[in-house]
Amino acid sequence: MISDQLNSAFTAVGLSLRSGFSFSASDNAPPGLSGHPARSVLLVGNAGAGYWPHFQRWLSEQPAPVQNPLDTWCRQMIGGIAEQVGARAVSPADKPYLPFQQWAMRAEGLRASPLGVLMHPVYGVWHAYRGALLFDVEISIQVPRSLNHPCDLCVSKPCKKHCPVAAHAGEGFAYADCLDHVRGHDGADCRERGCLDRNACPHGTAFRYPTEVQRFHMDAFAG
Known part of the structure; x- marks a missing residue:
């Protein structure tokens, strides 16, 4: 399965395949690699800071200071993996901004904490979405949905x-x-x-x- 391939690739750089879903006909889906509206989106991010040593190693190897280094590193890592599986990589920092938070809430059933960060039932507020892969075909991924919102309790x-x-x-x-x-x-x-x-x-x-x-x-x- 492509999700297994992606899990292995992202884990190798301290990131993770977080969640995803297929767009419906009524969604205003962004274009995939073909330029036509994407059929599926898979979100990539981190839970905890497993990405940090990989990012720091990359940063130490750069010949000159990098503007917005974490965004740049994420784009390189996610973009390289996207090329391997025939997907278009997008970033939360791309303009016009894409609805990453709404995508995450839809895919994982999360809601915002009082801090604005999405509250996860396992990770709490210590997680983030660093990018996404847009596919021209439907891709299925099984993601446990949150039944309880910890902030309510x-x-x-x-x-x-x-x-x-x-x-x-x-x-x-x-x-x-x-x-x-x-x-x-x-x-x-x-x-x-x-x-x-x-x-x-x-x-x-x-x-x-x-x-x-x-x-x-x-x-x-x-x-």
């Missing part, structure tokens, strides 16, 4: 209480307040340890990103 909501500027305490994300704090003199703890609200979530802690990974992502956020 969480009474204390610690993910809304640890941010120094209460960025997640209201409805939505106070982006500007968060960014100003992280960039400011008092934001050193957030820059070094990662988002304090995210780290306070009790779900999926076995998959929590190491400090150096969180620092990398926070540096990218702070610019």
Whole structure:
């Protein structure tokens, strides 16, 4: 099966074949490799930070600084594997933006946490979608769907209480307040340890990103 081939290929670089589905006739499917609307999409990402040593090894081998290095690495890894199986690779950073979060919710039955990150019943908030493969044919993949949303069972909501500027305490994300704090003199703890609200979530802690990974992502956020 092509999913077995893809699982092996992505595992070799610390990524994983996350989920997927076939588009219906009523979907506004993006074009596949042929230029016609794709028939299927398979999402690629990570659970935990198994990709990190592979990415760091690649980064150390680059002859010059790379702009947006993680996006670049993901595009190279996913794009190379897509070529092997006759698929078109797309990235969440591509413009016009594709509905990766909606695709993930449809495929895995996930919903957003109060942080905006999709809550996974096993991985918690420590996972991401790094790209997708668009196929001109229908591809089946068996993905367990989430029956329970852990946030519904969480009474204390610690993910809304640890941010120094209460960025997640209201409805939505106070982006500007968060960014100003992280960039400011008092934001050193957030820059070094990662988002304090995210780290306070009790779900999926076995998959929590190491400090150096969180620092990398926070540096990218702070610019």
